[in-house]
Amino acid sequence: MRGLRRWFIAFVVLLLGRKKRPPRFADRPRIVPPGEPDPRAEWLVLGLLLAAAAAAVGFIVAYSFDHLPHQTQYLGLALGLAFAFVAAALVVVGKRLVVTEELEEDYPLPGHPTAQEELEQLVAESGDRFTRKRLLVGGAGAAAGAIGAALVVPALSLGPLLDTGALYETPWRRGVRLVDEHGKPLLLDEIETETFYTAYAKGADKELLGSPLVAVRFEPSQLHLPAGRGDWAPEGVVAYSKICTHAGCAIALFRKPTFPVVEPGPALICPCHYSTFDPTKGGNVVFGPAGRALPQLPLYVDAKGELRAAGNFSGPVGPSWSGVRSKAPRNPS
């Protein structure tokens, strides 16, 4: 409370304590013609700057909601208004508060000592009409601070700063069924070669980054999986995380050569930046900006012929973060 009161008193003093300081260059002949103070324009500028700050704060508020209808439109409106108010404030300053002058000659060039002083005098005299300089500077600071904050706040969504534990969690553990988008279990016999399937973890939220898979079937002889993954692909069915390890887009392209002898080999490709992964070799990167192989999910087939996970992914799912290789994925506790 005391802090608030202090701020209030400081604000009132700032408002009332305006006085005309003697101009710095009073002893010299004026270069810029004197201008009448224009308090109404000053209030207008202050109001516009505060409106800009309010709009920017509105952006932060709109951003902080998780599921706001028309959120993108509100965000654009708030940021656009903030900039528009700042622009309007600058227009008012330029049109009504800065003393305009008509000069026959060019401004003195900077560099020469007297010329330098003349320039300073020019600037000082142009600001003659301001009577509440500190208040306006405060208003400009508030607007700049709020807009700066609005521009920085979305960076918080890039991820937790310290605790990355949640990023390692996936719903896959031994025995979890692979289901399609309608919740129907994927049967081994229904998986055909030369095409690709999207699957999810049964019972898990499809929106979880760790849930969606892309499954492809090959002839077992085509597969050259890394050591230790020999039994991960029952009858040649391999499953990888559908989330690209570069920027987190969905792997929506499957390159299936009709005749591999003369055509580029099979690949899973992310359409966003064309990261290309080789599904026959454990999802390693063959092209593009991705830095890590696609995480592979070990599979087995149960007695009913349904595909199930035989464990968790070979690596963390989704775009990389600092220390991504340090831990293995795990299940939420």
Place this chain on the structure above:
Amino acid sequence: MRRVLAFAALALWVPSAAAAQPGLGVKSKSGKELYAAYCLSCHGVDGSGISSTAHPPGVLDLKGLGPPLRGVGALSADFYLTTGYMPLADPHDQPLRTKSPFDKQEIAAVVKYVASLGHGPPVPTPHPDRGDVSRGLSLFTEHCAGCHQIVAEGGYVTNAIAPPLHEATAVQIAEAVRVGPYLMPRFPTSQISDAQLDSIVAYVQYAKHPDDRGGWSIGRIGPVPEGLVSWLLAGVALVGCCLAIGRRHQR
């Protein structure tokens, strides 16, 4: 001197390259003879295919030229021939839409011959009128737009072109979905049912001439040209603002 040699080499090379074009000058209308003239050098005798291990190797002693055609059926042959994908001059090239050297009867004859090589699917008959454009859009988004772009303008996969679908006929679309030409995945009926395929065909037909509700289509190739145009408009507006609030410096 070097230039003369280069011209001489070119003069020698051009006729030989023309001669390497398979089947030039063949007048026959029989499917089997057309196959022998245009297809056999890569797809082998009776569609047996020429793989990297096949013996003897194909033309130009290239190891592995063409997949076997036994069992691909009329569906696949009709697709590759009516689109002009085949015959292909260089087996290492991606087949792209060209004008077929065959007329309709010749295509029908070759399709019939290829279909007779093994049991395969017939040419499909899609019914886009039974499909639903809206459902087609959602299916197209899910299965096709990743490569072919949302209004079927085409795009890229690494090492290949996903062609635009402006000229694709209803039958060719239905065939391509089942065949998976070149690098495209194949979509069996378990992935896309015939009814869903009707909707996809209906949507692709619609996407050839969509009503651009935003006004300008700007090539319909996405946000980059749209952004360029908006920047252009915004730039003009900004210059207008400058003129409105500023005054020209008088000398």
